[in-house]
């Protein structure tokens with residue numbers, strides 16, 4: 001059945017007048033899903049906005065296309081905030097993970113997401129990137145890898161929820 005997951009994230013950034021690095025969400029993400037093709041739970045699945053399918057990274061040696069895609073990608077920025085709401089559609093079917101001996105869930109048991117961001121350093125004229133993800137100790141402060149200017153503070157784990 002078709003399922004939809006909403007992912008929300010928010011970063012605090014220096015006021016825009018001081019923020020000259022063009023910090024932005026990249027249109028790609030990784031999300032853990034229970035994959036009926038592998039028959040395994042908690043598979044890291046790689047998404048690119050605009051692609052008609054995602055990729056289950058499986059055991060690395062066994063990547064395969066996944067019936068999943070980014071259906072919505074909405075970026076908003078406030079004076080000192082950078083926010084993202086993205087919606088992922090995927091085809092889910094029940095199965096039993098024989099290796100972990102547990103049933104699959106429409107939203108995997110402990111969902112995990114990674115959201116990459118990019119920036120451009122005006123002093124060095126070079127680009128850089130970092131990502132935020134579930135399951136890290138917060139707050140995390142990110143600085144430019146080239147000039148050490150503060151870029152953002154990550155105070156809150158991304159929200160992941162199955163839409164009804």
Ligand SMILES: [Zn+2]
Nearest residue numbers: 035037038056
């Ligand atoms: Zn798979």
Ligand SMILES: [Zn+2]
Nearest residue numbers: 121144146147
């Ligand atoms: Zn810089």
